Amino acid sequence: MENILLFSPEIILAVTAIVVLFTGLFLKTEHKSVLGYIAVAGVIISMALTLSIMLSMTTASMFYGTMVIDSLSQLFKLIFLSVALLVSIASIKYVSGSRNTEEFYSLMLLAVIGMMVVSSSNDLITLFVGFELAGLATYALVGFEKKNIVLLEASMKYFIIGALSSALILFGMSYVYGMTGTTSIPGIAENASLLAESPIGLAAVVLLIAGFGYKMALVPFHMWAPDTYQGASPVISALLAGASKKMGFIAAFKVIIVALIALSADWRTIFAVLAVITMTLGNVVALTQTSVKRMLAYSSVAQAGYIAMAFVVLTPTALAGGILYIMSHAFMKAGAFIAVGIVGFMVLLGNREARNVDHIDNFKGLAKRMPLTAFSLMVFLFALAGIPATAGFVSKFVLFASTIEAGLVWLAVIAILNSAISLFYYARVVKYMYFMPAEGGRVSEPAPFAVAMIIALAAVLIIGIWPEPFIYWATEAAKVLLI
Amino acid sequence: MIALEHYLILSAIIFSIGLYGLMTLKNGIRLMMCIELMLNAAIINLVAFSAYSHDITGQVFALFIIALAAAEAAIGLAIMLSIYRVRDDINLNEVNILRW
Numbered sequence: 001m002e003n004i005l006l007f008s009p010e011i012i013l014a015v016t017a018i019v020v021l022f023t024g025l026f027l028k029t030e031h032k033s034v035l036g037y038i039a040v041a042g043v044i045i046s047m048a049l050t051l052s053i054m055l056s057m058t059t060a061s062m063f064y065g066t067m068v069i070d071s072l073s074q075l076f077k078l079i080f081l082s083v084a085l086l087v088s089i090a091s092i093k094y095v096s097g098s099r100n101t102e103e104f105y106s107l108m109l110l111a112v113i114g115m116m117v118v119s120s121s122n123d124l125i126t127l128f129v130g131f132e133l134a135g136l137a138t139y140a141l142v143g144f145e146k147k148n149i150v151l152l153e154a155s156m157k158y159f160i161i162g163a164l165s166s167a168l169i170l171f172g173m174s175y176v177y178g179m180t181g182t183t184s185i186p187g188i189a190e191n192a193s194l195l196a197e198s199p200i201g202l203a204a205v206v207l208l209i210a211g212f213g214y215k216m217a218l219v220p221f222h223m224w225a226p227d228t229y230q231g232a233s234p235v236i237s238a239l240l241a242g243a244s245k246k247m248g249f250i251a252a253f254k255v256i257i258v259a260l261i262a263l264s265a266d267w268r269t270i271f272a273v274l275a276v277i278t279m280t281l282g283n284v285v286a287l288t289q290t291s292v293k294r295m296l297a298y299s300s301v302a303q304a305g306y307i308a309m310a311f312v313v314l315t316p317t318a319l320a321g322g323i324l325y326i327m328s329h330a331f332m333k334a335g336a337f338i339a340v341g342i343v344g345f346m347v348l349l350g351n352r353e354a355r356n357v358d359h360i361d362n363f364k365g366l367a368k369r370m371p372l373t374a375f376s377l378m379v380f381l382f383a384l385a386g387i388p389a390t391a392g393f394v395s396k397f398v399l400f401a402s403t404i405e406a407g408l409v410w411l412a413v414i415a416i417l418n419s420a421i422s423l424f425y426y427a428r429v430v431k432y433m434y435f436m437p438a439e440g441g442r443v444s445e446p447a448p449f450a451v452a453m454i455i456a457l458a459a460v461l462i463i464g465i466w467p468e469p470f471i472y473w474a475t476e477a478a479k480v481l482l483i
Numbered sequence: 484m485i486a487l488e489h490y491l492i493l494s495a496i497i498f499s500i501g502l503y504g505l506m507t508l509k510n511g512i513r514l515m516m517c518i519e520l521m522l523n524a525a526i527i528n529l530v531a532f533s534a535y536s537h538d539i540t541g542q543v544f545a546l547f548i549i550a551l552a553a554a555e556a557a558i559g560l561a562i563m564l565s566i567y568r569v570r571d572d573i574n575l576n577e578v579n580i581l582r583w
Contacts, residue, residue, distance in 0.1 A: 014487060019507050032494070124544070125540075125544050125547055128547070128548075128551075129543075132551045132554070132555070136555060136558050138555055139558050139559075139562065140558055140562075142486075142562070143565060146565045146568075147569060148567050149566070149570065152555060152562065152565050152566045152569060153566075154560050155512070155562050156563070156566060156575070159558065159562055160505070160514055160518075163515075163518040163555055163559065164505060164521070166500075166551075167501070167518060167521035168521075169523040170521075170522060171498055171521065171524060171525045171528065173525070173544075174494075174525045174528035174529045174541075175528065176533065177529060177532055177540070177541055177544070178491075178528060178529075178531075178541075180534035181536050181538055182538075182540065183540050183544060218509050228534075251507070254508075309557065311544055314583065324575065348536075377528075
């Protein structure tokens with residue numbers, strides 16, 4: 001039974017979720033901020049356990065081979081837990097004074113457990129259950145403020161599209177099961193020739209790519225993402241863009257790259273088309289946005305296009321680049337959404353009835369009003385654009401270099417041109433923050449938001465300046481995918 | 484004797500009806516019924532494959548999906564109910580504050 005210890009990060013989180021939920025029942029609203037600290041403690045313990053399992057390089061399979069522990073799963077668990085840490089710290093401010101604090105934290109922890117189950121699943125059933133656990137918890141989180149129609153609209157759109165995506169995935173999985181006679185991912189990889197011979201195999205691939213494409217927000221399956229990211233509160237947008245989207249990628253890595261590698265000729269073409277239209281449309285539409293959250297959402301769509309290049313190139317370096325990109329994007333995007341959340345807080349402090357708090361006009365002269373937030377947001381935006389000395393540069397470099405190395409120069413050229421376009425809209429926000437006159441005096445950042453933002457800032461700069469260990473772990477994780 | 488193909492054609496038809504409804508209908512409750520149709524089409528597939536290949540895994544998967552579909556319906560109805568309380572309407576054409 002020593003294997004159960006390898007499952008301890010998930011167990012710790014589940015216990016924390018239950019403890020938070022039940023403690024909240026007995027607390028008065030004004031004392032509920034303590035729940036945030038319990039959740040943060042649970043996430044930190046779980047992170048420490050995951051890190052120790054990862055550093056010991058353990059590989060194991062648990063629960064009759066339905067779950068695996070390897071460097072890939074542990075790395076993704078760490079990414080999800082880091083985003084959860086940022087979100088739970090920042091939420092201490094966001095949910096303060098809410099009667100439903102305990103539900104917020106327990107739903108958030110359950111969503112993270114779902115993502116962690118997906119990242120270590122080795123069977124279609126486990127993968128789907130984890131996928132749904134994360135999905136169901138995030139639908140409820142997006143619509144957290146029950147009286148706010150904007151949040152409800154975001155939640156409803158996310159729910160309909162999320163349910164559609166799980167139905168598509170499930171229908172694809174049913175064909176895969178029918179043709180190969182097993183739901184185990186290595187078992188499917190062994191019998192995949194049965195799938196490749198039949199026309200049903202192609203139908204299954206298309207259904208699975210469409211289903212996972214919705215979670216990854218690849219164009220043309222992206223329409224929910226801008227609405228949901230803009231409508232949801234910034235901390236939840238950080239969770240969705242930083243973690244939930246990455247769950248789509250790990251699920252697609254497992255089901256499409258590991259299990260259906262025999263059909264790679266089919267899906268590499270599909271992913272090449274999706275990657276190109278995703279990055280182009282995401283960047284072009286982001287140019288005209290006036291809501292910064294919506295701009296970040298379209299930039300997130302475009303970044304998914306870059307990561308999808310890993311499916312097309314399919315060399316160990318490219319997959320390592322994709323995984324490194326997933327890691328850096330989690331920090332950059334979560335940090336950027338938290339910084340936007342601070343600006344929203346500042347606007348509401350000036351005028352409680354303010355609408356469109358993330359409009360770009362509210363960022364005018366931010367460098368004077370909140371120097372720390374303005375600086376961090378500038379770093380996050382430059383990292384998203386791929387300026388050197390940030391995480392974004394390192395991951396773009398590894399990914400694009402491996403694309404050229406594999407002989408797909410046209411794809412790398414399109415990606416680099418897209419990065420150049422993206423610099424325009426990122427730089428526009430920086431111009432508003434640093435070169436426009438301020439309207440209003442200095443405001444100090446709320447401490448929880450500031451702490452979360454500084455952690456994300458540190459992560460982005462450390463990956464950018466000292467990338468070797470991160471590249472090493474991404475390479476180790478990529479080795480699991482291509483056996 | 485009903486062959487496996489008959490079940491597959493039935494499930495494909497049910498899935499397509501659900502997908503078509505999801506694309507065209509505007510009422511929140513109808514959308515949720517379409518999603519249920521799509522999930523149930525997958526269940527028919529799984530059980531049919533399972534019965535014809537004498538392998539129990541597909542039926543276990545089907546039981547998991549039934550439980551998850553119920554949870555999904557609960558969350559979905561909760562969201563629709565909240566929208567109804569704020570707007571007195573669940574016609575989703577009217578819910579369009581967020582757009583580009």
